[in-house]
Amino acid sequence: MTTATIDKAAPTRKVKYGSMSRDRAWALRWSYFFLVIFAIFFLTPPIYMFITSLKSSAEISAATNPWWVFHPTLENYAGLLTSNQFLRFFWNSAIVSIFVVTITMLISVPAAFALSRMRFWGSATLATGVFLTYLIPETLLFIPLFKMFAVIGDWTGIQLINKWYVLLILYPTLTVPFCTWIMIGYFASIPKELDEAAVIDGASWLQTLTRIFIPVAFPGIIAATIFAFTVSWAQFLYPLVFTTSTDQLVMPVGIITSLIKGDVFNWGQIMTGALLGAAPPLIIYAFLMDYYIAGLTAGATKG
Amino acid sequence: MADVALQPNRAAAQTARKRSSLHNALKRKSTVAFLMTLPLLLLIAALVIYPAFYAVHLATLNKSMQRFVGLSNFEFLFKRETFWLVVKQSCIFAITAVIFKAVLGFIIAHFVHNIPAKGQRKWRGMLLVPWVIPPAMSTLAWLWLFDPSYSAFNYTLSFFGIGPIPWTGDAMWARFSVILVNIWVGAPFFMIMYLAALKSVPEQLYEAAAIDGANWWQRIWYVTLPMMRNIIAITTLFSLIVTFANFDIVRILTAGGPLDQTHIFATWAFRIGIEGSDIPLGASVSLFMVPILAVAAIFILRDISKRGNEA
Amino acid sequence: MADVTLRKVVKRYDEVEAVRGIDLDIADHEFVVLVGPSGCGKSTTLRMIAGLEDISDGDIMIGGDVVNDVPPKDRDIAMVFQNYALYPHMTVAENMSFGLRLKRYPKAEIKSRVDEAARMLDIVELVDRKPKQLSGGQRQRVAMGRAIVRNPKVFLFDEPLSNLDAKLRVQMRIEIKKVHQKVRTTTVYVTHDQVEAMTLADRVVVMNHGRIEQIGTPNELYHKPATKFVASFIGSPAMNFVPCRLEDLAGKLHVRLTDRIAFPLPPARAARYQGIPRADKLLLGLRPEHITEAKPHPEPGVEAFQTVLDVTEPMGMETLIYFTLEGAQVCGRVNPNAGAQDGAPLRLAVDLNNMHLLNEVTGVVL
Numbered sequence: 019m020t021t022a023t024i025d026k027a028a029p030t031r032k033v034k035y036g037s038m039s040r041d042r043a044w045a046l047r048w049s050y051f052f053l054v055i056f057a058i059f060f061l062t063p064p065i066y067m068f069i070t071s072l073k074s075s076a077e078i079s080a081a082t083n084p085w086w087v088f089h090p091t092l093e094n095y096a097g098l099l100t101s102n103q104f105l106r107f108f109w110n111s112a113i114v115s116i117f118v119v120t121i122t123m124l125i126s127v128p129a130a131f132a133l134s135r136m137r138f139w140g141s142a143t144l145a146t147g148v149f150l151t152y153l154i155p156e157t158l159l160f161i162p163l164f165k166m167f168a169v170i171g172d173w174t175g176i177q178l179i180n181k182w183y184v185l186l187i188l189y190p191t192l193t194v195p196f197c198t199w200i201m202i203g204y205f206a207s208i209p210k211e212l213d214e215a216a217v218i219d220g221a222s223w224l225q226t227l228t229r230i231f232i233p234v235a236f237p238g239i240i241a242a243t244i245f246a247f248t249v250s251w252a253q254f255l256y257p258l259v260f261t262t263s264t265d266q267l268v269m270p271v272g273i274i275t276s277l278i279k280g281d282v283f284n285w286g287q288i289m290t291g292a293l294l295g296a297a298p299p300l301i302i303y304a305f306l307m308d309y310y311i312a313g314l315t316a317g318a319t320k321g
Numbered sequence: 322m323a324d325v326a327l328q329p330n331r332a333a334a335q336t337a338r339k340r341s342s343l344h345n346a347l348k349r350k351s352t353v354a355f356l357m358t359l360p361l362l363l364l365i366a367a368l369v370i371y372p373a374f375y376a377v378h379l380a381t382l383n384k385s386m387q388r389f390v391g392l393s394n395f396e397f398l399f400k401r402e403t404f405w406l407v408v409k410q411s412c413i414f415a416i417t418a419v420i421f422k423a424v425l426g427f428i429i430a431h432f433v434h435n436i437p438a439k440g441q442r443k444w445r446g447m448l449l450v451p452w453v454i455p456p457a458m459s460t461l462a463w464l465w466l467f468d469p470s471y472s473a474f475n476y477t478l479s480f481f482g483i484g485p486i487p488w489t490g491d492a493m494w495a496r497f498s499v500i501l502v503n504i505w506v507g508a509p510f511f512m513i514m515y516l517a518a519l520k521s522v523p524e525q526l527y528e529a530a531a532i533d534g535a536n537w538w539q540r541i542w543y544v545t546l547p548m549m550r551n552i553i554a555i556t557t558l559f560s561l562i563v564t565f566a567n568f569d570i571v572r573i574l575t576a577g578g579p580l581d582q583t584h585i586f587a588t589w590a591f592r593i594g595i596e597g598s599d600i601p602l603g604a605s606v607s608l609f610m611v612p613i614l615a616v617a618a619i620f621i622l623r624d625i626s627k628r629g630n631e632a
Numbered sequence: 633m634a635d636v637t638l639r640k641v642v643k644r645y646d647e648v649e650a651v652r653g654i655d656l657d658i659a660d661h662e663f664v665v666l667v668g669p670s671g672c673g674k675s676t677t678l679r680m681i682a683g684l685e686d687i688s689d690g691d692i693m694i695g696g697d698v699v700n701d702v703p704p705k706d707r708d709i710a711m712v713f714q715n716y717a718l719y720p721h722m723t724v725a726e727n728m729s730f731g732l733r734l735k736r737y738p739k740a741e742i743k744s745r746v747d748e749a750a751r752m753l754d755i756v757e758l759v760d761r762k763p764k765q766l767s768g769g770q771r772q773r774v775a776m777g778r779a780i781v782r783n784p785k786v787f788l789f790d791e792p793l794s795n796l797d798a799k800l801r802v803q804m805r806i807e808i809k810k811v812h813q814k815v816r817t818t819t820v821y822v823t824h825d826q827v828e829a830m831t832l833a834d835r836v837v838v839m840n841h842g843r844i845e846q847i848g849t850p851n852e853l854y855h856k857p858a859t860k861f862v863a864s865f866i867g868s869p870a871m872n873f874v875p876c877r878l879e880d881l882a883g884k885l886h887v888r889l890t891d892r893i894a895f896p897l898p899p900a901r902a903a904r905y906q907g908i909p910r911a912d913k914l915l916l917g918l919r920p921e922h923i924t925e926a927k928p929h930p931e932p933g934v935e936a937f938q939t940v941l942d943v944t945e946p947m948g949m950e951t952l953i954y955f956t957l958e959g960a961q962v963c964g965r966v967n968p969n970a971g972a973q974d975g976a977p978l979r980l981a982v983d984l985n986n987m988h989l990l991n992e993v994t995g996v997v998l
């Protein structure tokens with residue numbers, strides 16, 4: 019081909035700089051090094067929970083190397099999984115969480131749909147307002163709510179204190195705002211042309227919601243569901259305040275109040291209980307990690 | 322002929338229209354929309370906004386809630402040394418923890434962002450675990466790790482000749498432990514948020530900066546941080562509020578001890594209001610969070626909206 | 633200012649070779665355009681010159697120094713990106729001066745350079761605005777300003793006009809050419825648009841599948857393409873290719889297109905193609921402007937024939953005609969009043985003085 023080849027002498031290689039690809043390789047090695055350190059920091063407690071759960075009480079009090087199990091045993095697991103009390107805690111948590119998730123989605127999804135799609139008077143302020151309610155923490159509200167429910171109990175005879183179903187009323191205040199916010203983000207990202215096509219095809223607003231939006235925003239719905247479940251399962255303050263009898267307790271409170279009897283701490287059982295208590299969110303996370311993370315960041319990057 | 326024929330039709334049409342106006346009102350967009358948001362509004366009004374104001378009312382009553390005592394609950398608190406201790410501890414606790422969480426989260430996010438995309442998912446998964454585990458459960462694990470007699474940390478440290486540390490027994494160490502656990506639980510949240518934000522910065526901006534002559538920290542300072550200002554502000558605000566109002570960690574780890582040296586608003590309010598059965602006083606304590614939170618919120622939100630107008 | 637040399641540059645991604653051995657010499661002050669379809673390796677090559685991609689094999693030299701391992705910031709180059717890559721939180725002036733501020737140039741110098749570049753690009757009123765307040769064309773100018781201000785050895789352009797609408801593209805092309813006339817920096821410009829290549833370049837490098845197909849001035853590439861790829865890539869509407877064979881008829885060399893159409897070759901061409909085996913499958917390459925309406929007194933080398941038109945496209949100053957020959961769709965350009973009509977027959981003439989003969993199998997121009 020036509021190239022004006024300029025005859026040059028052998029190229030002079032001024033070795034002033036290190037190789038760029040070598041620099042990049044070193045940057046990568048340092049990244050992995052620090053990531054391993056952070057991973058150790060983050061994963062030590064759960065791993066330690068697991069190690070301890072396999073130890074018998076004897077081995078724990080023998081104060082041998084705490085980081086290793088010499089005589090692994092499943093007696094802690096057997097003990098808890100056959101304990102009616104423990105199973106009661108698990109059951110209560112499960113029921114409460116499932117109900118709360120359902121209630122949350124039933125409230126959030128229509129609200130999010132209305133706020134993101136149907137421009138009505140005040141919708142923008144309402145959407146921001148929903149977000150702002152998160153700024154009123156539960157630790158502010160638990161005392162007045164306690165009093166309120168006691169008063170309602172006296173007036174109407176409906177027992178609200180020390181009943182697990184009162185949590186069904188309370189937990190949504192923690193889950194609904196954020197779930198609504200997540201769903202608003204997902205709904206807003208659905209192109210308007212889809213609604214218009216549906217309207218032309220003859221769909222009412224409700225039909226548009228159920229037949230078009232929900233299927234298309236399904237990942238968002240999953241993310242919101244996971245979030246609602248995780249928050250419900252992990253609640254500690256509200257159940258601690260509002261439920262006191264053993265058979266009304268949910269997992270977090272149950273484990274702490276019942277397994278810690280007086281000054282005797284059966285750490286093997288406690289750690290097993292804690293691990294079993296942490297299991298459902300962890301399992302969901304392991305399988306649905308991407309939805310989990312998408313739910314968290316959906317709010318952030320969109321708003 | 323035509324007029325006569327039209328009359329009865331028109332009358333029929335009028336009555337039909339009257340009957341269906343309610344029907345139409347229901348079908349109108351704004352009504353449906355309002356109905357759809359009604360449960361949300363009711364929930365928040367009844368269980369968030371009303372209790373907040375009720376708390377103010379409660380704070381003005383005496384212990385048995387029979388008499389109106391105005392601001393005397395607050396006067397009582399202001400004179401108590403423990404109260405000011407709680408204020409100081411809450412603020413130090415929140416600010417320290419949030420700063421460390423944010424910085425740690427930012428650093429980790431960068432490292433995760435640097436490794437090839439295939440591995441990122443795995444590492445991200447591992448590093449988010451503290452946030453997935455219910456804080457109450459993981460705090461139990463820390464409690465065991467800090468146990469005065471059997472602490473695994475002390476066991477390991479003893480090999481380096483470092484004496485047993487009273488993680489929850491000594492005031493300073495207890496505060497350290499509480500902050501440490503809080504950082505442990507919260508840093509992954511920052512990491513995941515910052516990672517998403519990092520990914521949203523166009524790669525070409527970094528390339529342009531590289532060509533313009535920026536080294537790695539100049540790229541972070543001039544490109545990354547400005548682009549992430551909004552996210553940093555929002556996550557910081559979120560976290561300040563959540564950390565400030567934290568209950569689980571302190572309650573389980575130290576229950577406010579030793580000697581009230583780790584009490585924060587939430588745990589002290591619980592001690593006074595529920596355990597001590599003095600609801601109005603407990604409400605007063607909780608309420609004191611509001612002005613502090615409001616000030617922080619105003620500062621940060623103002624910063625966000627200012628950036629929003631610029632960006 | 634500096635020259636740029638690429639010697640046997642290769643870029644490998646895992647197993648795939650995106651760039652397969654490029655040799656290129658770009659002289660000082662030259663404006664070279666790398667052009668080719670998507671995926672041909674032109675952007676990758678540009679990014680290797682910039683230092684944004686590692687070089688798998690070969691050497692790249694800027695101003696006589698091998699820069700393989702030199703990071704971008706030390707190569708003294710400036711780049712204009714397709715998406716402008718302006719820093720959104722900085723004003724126009726801050727965007728343009730960023731590189732200089734990093735290198736701690738004195739404030740007075742920075743100001744004078746920015747002012748001069750702004751004046752050259754006609755963006756003086758915009759210097760205090762943020763990128764989001766600017767239109768696409770204005771942003772592109774700011775991106776160019778950022779490059780000019782650095783006064784580098786080489787300008788690199790990565791498809792800078794692809795995001796602009798057609799009219800703006802024409803305008804910016806002229807701007808870029810004017811800037812080059814003024815500033816005379818060595819420029820490597822990447823585009824997939826052959827019109828940009830032809831109008832801007834001193835020399836054009838046509839790339840395909842990671843290799844250079846041909847390097848030459850726009851005229852050379854247009855009139856003397858070396859391969860079928862170059863011939864069909866350059867020029868719009870594209871060159872026509874009709875399957876044909878060489879035939880000896882009545883003592884003269886003919887090119888046979890169909891059973892009924894065989895054109896005698898002009899003497900110069902006949903001499904050139906004499907040695908080609910008559911059995912070879914060939915392609916006749918003719919640009920549309922060389923297929924016109926038959927004129928009463930044709931020049932030597934221009935042969936007439938009759939055909940039925942499929943479609944006509946009246947463009948105003950000419951009419952494009954489309955017809956089919958041996959299964960191939962052919963495009964020609966006729967005078968608007970030549971009587972061309974959809975579906976009607978027309979007497980056309982081909983100018984064989986400007987024909988190209990290609991080997992159908994190898995794609996090489998003979």
